[in-house]
Amino acid sequence: MTWSTVPILLVLYGFFKDFKPGEPFLFKYQTDFLNLTEKQLNGEIYPYWTYSYLITLIPIFLLTDLLLYKPILILESIGYMVFRITLVFGSGIFLQQIGMSFYGIASAAEIAFYSYIYAKVRKNEYKRLTSWTRASTMAGRTFGYLLSQTIVITGIGTYLTVNQISLISPILVFIFGLCFPRIQWKSLIERIKITTDMEILNEPTTYTEYAKFRVGKLWCNTKQIYGIGFVRKWSLWWAMTTCMSLQISAYSQTLWGEVQNEETTFNGFAEATYTACAAIAIMLMNMISIDWDKWGEAALVLISSIDCALLLLFSKAKTIYVMYICYICYRTLYQVMITIAQYVFSFFFFPRS
Structure with missing residues (x-):
């Protein structure tokens, strides 16, 4: 397979991975079609996503390099498939808990998709490919959300219909995952030597030796990387804002449900607007050259302050349209800053990994 492929x-892969028509109406589907209560969803089902994500994130992070990325890509698609199957064909709290658990695993496995870029493409393409892949996921979401809103608002289908369509997406992603060229461990060793301009003592000659080499270098690399103040600052911001964004994503529909009725259920339009704005902003950021080492801290403070104000207004709003605006702005800012952080990190992490 050629590099250009x-x-x-x-x-x-990014487009279909995030093509999720059922996402904007998940809460409505689970309450209206699966007959689950708000209390059951918030207290007994949704937390399984958060905790499974938390429990599997570090093991998957460590295994991604050792398993050479592709198996984790496939694991992500399998997780999404199980989640969609439990939604479409399952009912009851237990099956929904299983589905949410696999959704958490799939969310954690997403790291393989983004790190695959830096293991496979040339370093001078990092920023461009980061923007492209981020924008493709936003485009997939936008198209999926607009499709689901159109189906619901025109009455040509129901909340069940959009979840059935959503089941097609992880199947396609699984097929695309199988098509990805495998990353050879020898090529990773060569890339480390080139990017660090250093010879490796006791260079691995087998995959087993490579695995031991990666595990052995893990602690050393961690101390080296996080000895850089710039990385610590961005890592802390990334961790905190991602946790908050996951919570907003998980529970915003519950908050919307308290004030909306069938005539004001435009969740799909709200989600599509946010993803479209994020995709445009991400592509624009690719065209702008900014010294983030100099301006990064100011950007973090400014964006975080705006996010705080948006969340405060979101929580106090009594009108669904104000909630939508706050949600769109918050999620767009999150995607823009995460994209910036991602390609800034790529120049720190990969050469040392």
Whole structure:
């Protein structure tokens, strides 16, 4: 497979990975069709996503390099498939808990998709491919959300219909995952030597030796990388804002449900607007050259302050349209800053990994 084919696969994978028509109406579907209560969803089902994500994130992070990325990509698609199957064909609290658990695993496995870029493509393409793949996921979400809103608002289908359509997406992602070229451990060793301009003592000659080499270098690399104040600052911001964004994503529909009725259920439009704005902003950021080492801290303070104000207004709002606006702005800012952080980190992490 030629190098030029890899970006196409990455963009297609990203598009269909986040093509989720059922997402904007998940709460409505689970309450109206699965007859689950708000208390059951918030207290007994949704937390399984958060905790499974928390429990599996570090093991998957460590295994991604050792398993050479592709198996984790496939694991992500399997997790999404199980989640969609339990939604469409399952009912009851237990099956929904299983589905949410696999959704958490799939969310944690997403790291393989983004790190695959830096293991496969040339370093001078990092920023461009980061923007492309981020924008492709936003485009997939936008198209999926607009499709679901159109189906619901025109009455040509129900909340069940959009979840049935959503089941097609992880199947396609699984197929794309199988098409990804495998990353050879020898090529990673060569890339480390080139990017660090250093010879490796006791260079691995087998995969087993490579695995031991990666595990052995993990602690050393961690101390080296997080000895850099710039990395610590961005890592802390990334961790905190991602946790908050996951909570907003998980529970915003519950808050919307308290004030909306069938005539004001435009969740799909709200989600599509946010993803479209994020995709445009991400592509614009790719065209702008900014010294983030100099301006990064100011950007973090400014964006975080705006986010805080948006969340405060979101929580106090009594009108669904104000909630939508706050949600769109918050989620767009999150995607923009995460994209910036991602390609800034790529120049720190990969050469040392």
